[in-house]
Amino acid sequence: MELRNGIPRRIRSVRRGWKRRPPPDTNMKRDECKVLRSLPLDINDDHDASMGEHCFSANAVTAVIVAPRYNLLREVGRGSYGIVYEAIARKSGARVAVKKLRCDAPEKVELALAEFWALASLEKKHENVVQLEECILESNGMAQKMSHGNKQSKQYLQLVETSLKGERILNYPAETCYLWFVMEFCEGGDLNQYILSRQPDPRTNRSFMKQLTSAVAFLHKNSIVHRDLKPDNILISQKAGAPVAKVADFGLSKVCAVLGCEEQGSQAPAERTVNVNRYWLSSACGSDFYMAPEVWEGHYTAKADIFALGIIIWAMLERITFIDAESKRELLGTYVRQGGEIVPVGEALLENPHMILNIPQKSRSGMSDGVRRLLCEMLAANPQDRPDAFQLELRMDQCAA
Secondary structure, eight states, rough: OEEEEOOOOSSOSOOOOOEOOOOOSSOOGGGOOOOEEEEEEETTSSSSOOOBBBBBEOOOOTTOOOOSSEEEEEEEOOOOOOEEEEEEEEOOEEEEEEEEEESSSSHHHHHHHHHHHHHEEEEEOOOOOOOOOEEEEEETTEEOOTTTTTTHHHHHHHHHHHHHSSSOOOTTTTSSSEEEEEEEEEEEHHHHHHTTTOOOOHHHHHHHHHHHHHHHHHHHHHTOSSSSSSSGGGEEEEETSEEEEEOOOOTTTTEOOOOOOOOOSSSOOOOOOOOOOGGOOOOOOOOGGGOOOHHHTTOOHHHHHHHHHHHHHHHHHHEEEEEEEEOOOOEEEEEEEEEEEEHHHHHHHHHHTTTOOOSOOOOTTOHHHHHHHHHHHHSSSSGSOOOOOOHHHHHHHHHOO
C-alpha cells in the first residue's frame, strides 16, 4: 500500500468517487425527507399541479407513511454531485438504490443527463451493468417520470438546453431541480471494499475479469464509452449467492454516434455492430490513476476504457493499492514510481511511451502468462496496439478459463 503525496498534477481528476457512509441517525435532513408528488407529463407549468401520488418518503419508526412509492431507509453514499440512499419499493418490497443528483449548475446538469441518456439508451439489460428502474425529475416540489426526448416536459427541455449551452438559460427554475435515479441495490459495496475486505480468491478474480470485460463489450456495442471506469464505480451484488460485478456511475459517459457495418457476404440486413473506436472524444475527464495516456492529451476513443480496465484487473490480481490524497481511502490501483512519488501509469506512459511495465510487480504472483500478455496489450501506450472490447472479451474467456 502506498501513500500518494498531494502534489498537483497537470490534469486533475474531474470526478471523485462516492464516499460510502455508515447508517446515519434516524433524523434525516428535511430536504432529504421531502415527499415528492407525481406530475403528469402533459401538464402545463403554469397550472396548479398539486395532485398525484407520493414518490419518496423518509422511513421513520414512529411516522405513518401514506402510500409512498419508495421509502428511503438510509444514506449509503455521498459525492460531490449527490447522495445515494438505500430504499424500499412499496409495491414489490424490493430493495433499490436511489441516487439524488442536484441540478443547480450547468456542469451538474450535464453529468446528470449524461447518466440518464446512457442508461436510458440501453434497450437490453446486461447482468454486469447496473439496471435503471426509472428516473424522476423533481422541480418546485413536484415530480415527473423522465423519458428520453420528451418534448412535452418544459423542465426536461430546460435541463437539456442548460447542458448544451453550458450556462443557465432564461426562465431556468429558481428553485433547484433534482434528478432521482432508482436503480438496483448492490449490497456488496464497491470493488475496493469487496476485494480488500476478503482473502485473495483466484476463482472470484477470474470471474470478475470475465464479467467486467463482458460489461465493457456490451456498453461499446451499444455505443457507450464509460470514461470513468474505476473500482469505485464497480458495484457488487450478492443476491444470487456468487458475487456479480456491475458497472455503474455513468455521469462522465458518452453515447457516441452509431458507426456500423454489415456482415460480408450476407444478402439480408445484418445486426449492426457499433464501432465506437472510430469516434474521437476530446474531454480530458476521469480519475487520474485509471486514465489512458491519450486521455491526458485530450484526444482518445473507446480504447481508453480498455486501458482503465487493465489497471483495475492488474491491481485486483496483485492487490496493489494506494491511499487517495483527498478521501484518505485505500483504493485498488497501479502506478509507477518516479523518485519519491507514485505516478499514474497513463501519465508515465505519456511522458515515456517506450517504458516497459513491470507486470506482474510481485515475484510470487500467481498471474498466468496469458493474463500477463493480455494486460500488457491492454495497457499499451499506443491505443492502436490494444485489443478492442470484443477481441478482449474473447481472449479473456480463454485466459480466465
